[in-house]
Amino acid sequence: MESIRRTKIVDLLKREDFGAMVNVKGWVRTRRGSKQVAFIALNDGSIIHNVQVVVDLANFDENLLKDITTGACLSVNGELVQSVGSGQKVEIQAREIEVLGKCDNTYPLQKKGHSFEFLREIAHLRMRTNTFGAVFRIRHNMAIAIHKYFHEHGFFYFNSPIITASDCEGAGEMFQVTTKNLYDLKKDENGKIIYDDDFFGKMTSLTVSGQLEGETAATALGSIYTFGPTFRAENSNTPRHLAEFWMVEPEVAFCDLQDLMDLEEDFIKYCVQWALDNCMDDLQFLNNMIDKTLIERLQGVVKENFVRLPYTEGIKILEEAVKNGHKFEFPVSWGVDLASEHERYLVEHHFKKPVIMIDYPKEIKAFYMKQNADGKTVQGTDVLFPAIGEIIGGSVREESLEKLEAEVAQRNIPMKDMWWYLDTRKYGTCPHAGFGLGFERLLLFVTGMSNIRDVIPYPRTPRNAEF
Ligand code: 4AD
Ligand code: MG
Numbered sequence: 001m002e003s004i005r006r007t008k009i010v011d012l013l014k015r016e017d018f019g020a021m022v023n024v025k026g027w028v029r030t031r032r033g034s035k036q037v038a039f040i041a042l043n044d045g046s047i048i049h050n051v052q053v054v055v056d057l058a059n060f061d062e063n064l065l066k067d068i069t070t071g072a073c074l075s076v077n078g079e080l081v082q083s084v085g086s087g088q089k090v091e092i093q094a095r096e097i098e099v100l101g102k103c104d105n106t107y108p109l110q111k112k113g114h115s116f117e118f119l120r121e122i123a124h125l126r127m128r129t130n131t132f133g134a135v136f137r138i139r140h141n142m143a144i145a146i147h148k149y150f151h152e153h154g155f156f157y158f159n160s161p162i163i164t165a166s167d168c169e170g171a172g173e174m175f176q177v178t179t180k181n182l183y184d185l186k187k188d189e190n191g192k193i194i195y196d197d198d199f200f201g202k203m204t205s206l207t208v209s210g211q212l213e214g215e216t217a218a219t220a221l222g223s224i225y226t227f228g229p230t231f232r233a234e235n236s237n238t239p240r241h242l243a244e245f246w247m248v249e250p251e252v253a254f255c256d257l258q259d260l261m262d263l264e265e266d267f268i269k270y271c272v273q274w275a276l277d278n279c280m281d282d283l284q285f286l287n288n289m290i291d292k293t294l295i296e297r298l299q300g301v302v303k304e305n306f307v308r309l310p311y312t313e314g315i316k317i318l319e320e321a322v323k324n325g326h327k328f329e330f331p332v333s334w335g336v337d338l339a340s341e342h343e344r345y346l347v348e349h350h351f352k353k354p355v356i357m358i359d360y361p362k363e364i365k366a367f368y369m370k371q372n373a374d375g376k377t378v379q380g381t382d383v384l385f386p387a388i389g390e391i392i393g394g395s396v397r398e399e400s401l402e403k404l405e406a407e408v409a410q411r412n413i414p415m416k417d418m419w420w421y422l423d424t425r426k427y428g429t430c431p432h433a434g435f436g437l438g439f440e441r442l443l444l445f446v447t448g449m450s451n452i453r454d455v456i457p458y459p460r461t462p463r464n465a466e467f
Contacts, residue, residue, distance in 0.1 A: 001096045004077055010046035013090060018082050022092065024051060025075045025100070027128060031068055033057075039086075040068060040094075042076065045127075048134055048281050052086035053078065055094045064097060070110055071103030071128075116454055123458055123467050131289060134282035135447050135455055138275060142443060143227070145274035146248055149267055150225045155250060158217045158224040160210030165202055166417050168212050169366055173234045174205035175243075206231035209436060210249050211368075212421050215397060218251035218432050219424045225250040227439075235462055239451040240340075240389065242440060244460035251434035257379050257396050260433040261356050264383050264392050265306050268354075268442070273302050275446045291448035297386070298446065306354040309346070311377065314357055317350055318342055337364040340389045347384045355384045367407045370396040370433075381435065388444050394435020401425035 004023035007015075012024060026044030033039050036057055041050035053076050057065060068074065075098040083091035108114075108122050109129065119126040126132045147157065163177050179199040186194045195203045210226035217224040226249045233243060250263065275283065276298055287294040318332040330339040338357075347355050359377040362369070369378035383392035398404045404425055408418060415422075443455035453459040458467045 001075065001098050002077055006075075008046040009042070009044045009049065009051045012051055012080070013047065013049060013088055015080060015090060018080055018090070020080045021077065021095070022080050023075065023077050024053075024092065026051075026073070028068060028070055028072045028074060028103070030070060038065070038068070040074070042074060043128075043133075045133060048130055048137075048285050049088060051088065052083060052091040053094050053097075054081075054091055055097070060094075060097065064099060067099045067102045068097070069103050069105070069107075071107040072099055073101035073103075074098065075100055116451065120453055120459070121466075127457070130285060132454075134285050135443070135449060136457065137282050138279050138447055139443055139455065141275060141278050142271055142439070142446060145271045145278075146225075146227060146439075148274075149270045150223075150250065153223070155223040155225045155252075156217075156221050158210075158214060158221070158226050159228065160207065160213035160217075160226045160249075162207055162229065163200075163204050164207045164213075165200070165204050166212060166421070167205070168207070168209040170411060170413060171208070171234070173232045174208060175231050175233050177204045177206060208232050209247065211251065211434060211436065214249050214251040214434060215368075215421070215432065216424055218253045218434065219428070219430060222254075223250070223252045237462055239453075240441065240444075242452055242456060242459055242461060245452075245456070246439035248437040248439060249434060251432065253430050253432045255396070255433040256431060257358065257381070257433070260394060260396060260435065261306075261308055261358070261381055264356060264381065264394060264435055267437070268383070268391070269302050271442060272298050272446060276302070286448050294448040297448075301354065301445075304353045306356050306383070307351045308356050308358065309351075310359045311357055311361065312359065314338070314342075314346055314355075317346060321345060321350075335361050335363065343382075343384045343389045344386075347389075348386050352386075354386070357382045357384060365395070367411050367413060368395070368397050368404070370398045371403055371407075379433075383435075385441075385445055387450075388441055390438075391441045391445065392435050392437045394433065396431070396433040399425060399429045399431050401429060 004021055006023050006025055009024060009026060012022060024042060026042040029041040029043050029050050031038055031040050038055040038057060040053040040055060042053050043050045076092060076094055077096040078092040078094040080090055081093050083089060109125060127136055167174055188194055208230055214224055214226050229244055230247045231244050283295055315332060315334050322332060328341050332342060358381050359372060360380040362376060362378045365378050365380045369380045371378055379396035381394045382390050385391045408415060440452050440455050444452060447455060449455050
């Protein structure tokens with residue numbers, strides 16, 4: 001075959017130099033045609049659209065033609081011609097075809113319209129469908145948006161460790177990391193495992209959050225963000241929870257509650273606008289196939305002012321709803337941790353736009369949140385989104401060493417493991433704040449997908465670590 005430099009389909013579809021000889025490489029999505037001519041829809045992943053390859057059957061060997069089946073990988077040389085029927089402006093009149101990879105007839109993506117549940121079982125192939133191609137191109141674009149936003153706003157990208165000895169959220173939902181022989185564990189006289197001879201000489205786990213290390217960086221570099229995988233061993237089999245998910249965690253010195261809420265809102269809007277500006281082909285596809293109101297909803301969020309709502313007022317609204325006959329599964333009263341049905345009532349029913357809820361009861365939030373003067377509430381901020389619920393959890397941090405130590409003691413958090421964190425309050429403490437955005441929850445919103453397992457390539461959930 002003549003050697004011609006490959007053109008990606010995303011670039012090819014923009015070209016207008018009809019008559020040029022081009023080469024494309026990709027996978028056959030469909031093949032149809034007659035006795036004389038075949039039409040091959042070829043996709044290389046660079047864009048949702050296929051390029052149509054027109055094959056004059058008389059000019060090609062029969063043995064080659066029979067290998068051009070759905071899923072096969074081809075290299076095609078041909079003439080770029082104007083197209084009338086393919087849905088694109090251009091198509092390729094094939095001159096030479098090489099089958100780079102034949103596709104076995106057990107290929108599971110023969111037909112359109114597989115369920116997402118089925119596609120999860122073949123996650124290694126589902127990226128070849130239109131829907132998952134769109135989702136993962138958008139995922140890439142949102143990661144770029146995140147780095148761009150923070151870089152443009154003077155934040156430094158900071159890499160917090162994945163293996164850690166501290167439980168940031170204090171919820172005890174950590175996966176342990178060990179090189180010990182689990183069949184032969186050394187224990188002390190009380191039956192507690194001895195970690196002295198383990199790899200790190202102490203009990204270690206995969207991090208649930210990079211925040212604590214992020215705070216040490218913010219008190220040195222001013223504004224930082226982390227963006228990496230985090231792990232939670234919570235046994236939550238829901239469409240919103242993963243055991244391994246990616247989190248974006250900015251941490252900012254000299255930032256108060258107002259600044260924090262402004263940052264959360266501005267950041268989300270920037271990311272959503274980025275998707276609208278850079279992913280329109282994929283969004284349009286998802287809008288047609290998954291959710292007819294997707295683009296409208298994304299445009300709406302960018303324009304809307306998020307509601308800023310103290311927890312106490314939120315509870316009043318919910319209690320009022322109950323009085324007026326609304327039925328919740330879980331009871332509502334001041335002090336409870338809101339269930340997702342409560343959050344959704346506020347966001348989808350009452351306000352009909354995103355809500356930043358603030359000033360939560362101290363007891364239901366983590367130890368590091370700044371305490372309000374009322375002695376009851378803390379400056380936590382949860383950003384609640386329609387259909388998703390909590391997309392961001394953040395707070396102003398308690399900067400007083402005294403108050404923080406009292407909280408650590410009261411919650412029985414082992415002091416000796418926290419010494420380095422408490423040092424930030426000992427050596428020139430400063431007011432600061434930060435938040436964590438669940439990357440996959442943002443992707444649920446931006447793509448309109450409804451299960452979090454469908455916006456990460458290889459989901460990790462209870463009893464599921466295939467691939
Ligand atoms: O609210 P969370 O637990 O907050 C923290 O971890 C803080 N340390 C963040 C900070 O202030 N730096 O988690 C933050 C966000 C949630 O709002 C949610 O979007 C996401 O992380 N998240 C999950 N996403 C998928 N699966 C899970 N199991 C998640 N748990 C939390
Ligand atoms: Mg939270």
